[in-house]
Amino acid sequence: MTETSQEDYAQALVEVLEDLSYLEEPMLVLFTSKDLLLQVSDSLSLSHLAQYKNGDPAQLKKRFERGDSQLLLGTGSFWEGVDFATHPRVIEVVTRLPFQNPEDPFTKKMNQELRLEGKNPFYDYQLPMAIIRLKQAIGRTMRRLGQRSSVLILDSRMTSKRYGKQIGKALSQTSRVREVCKEQVFSKVQEFLHKK
Numbered sequence: 001m002t003e004t005s006q007e008d009y010a011q012a013l014v015e016v017l018e019d020l021s022y023l024e025e026p027m028l029v030l031f032t033s034k035d036l037l038l039q040v041s042d043s044l045s046l047s048h049l050a051q052y053k054n055g056d057p058a059q060l061k062k063r064f065e066r067g068d069s070q071l072l073l074g075t076g077s078f079w080e081g082v083d084f085a086t087h088p089r090v091i092e093v094v095t096r097l098p099f100q101n102p103e104d105p106f107t108k109k110m111n112q113e114l115r116l117e118g119k120n121p122f123y124d125y126q127l128p129m130a131i132i133r134l135k136q137a138i139g140r141t142m143r144r145l146g147q148r149s150s151v152l153i154l155d156s157r158m159t160s161k162r163y164g165k166q167i168g169k170a171l172s173q174t175s176r177v178r179e180v181c182k183e184q185v186f187s188k189v190q191e192f193l194h195k196k
Contacts, residue, residue: 010039013095019186020091021046025193029093030137031075041073051075080136089193090141092151098133099126127163131170138175150189
């Protein structure tokens with residue numbers, strides 16, 4: 001999806017999620033920003049569970065797996081360490097690539113040390129870490145034999161930046177990766193989830 005302002009991006013995410021809801025499959029939506037998560041949550045007309053609004057991650061996971069809601073919005077711990085194995089099919093939506101915050105003190109320190117070693121902090125640290133985090137996120141909804149998970153990465157940098165191709169190549173080692181336009185998302189996800 002092409003990004004403009006955060007408000008426009010939030011509205012575009014809402015439209016995609018509302019379209020996908022017609023598939024009547026559980027959806028896990030992963031955010032890197034609490035603000036964007038809350039903005040999308042406030043704009044959704046669908047029943048949903050949202051981190052920071054409806055309980056802690058452990059409670060939300062239980063409620064989602066119990067079927068209290070077909071839509072779960074989360075950040076942080078939902079990217080890693082939480083498994084969703086009870087649903088036979090899941091749609092997972094990654095709203096943005098999970099790069100570490102460059103203002104984080106640890107990240108700043110790592111970047112500084114890498115520069116001193118003559119390395120590129122982005123390509124030698126940030127990008128590999130984002131790929132690992134994406135692989136962990138994808139693994140959240142593919143925990144058992146026979147489970148089908150369609151993962152949508154909606155960050156436009158996957159196609160507009162050179163490193164997007166590197167991410168796609170790394171993910172294609174363990175998953176089937178396809179680029180589809182916004183208008184095809186619904187039909188392609190439906191086709192994939194119901195393929196025999």
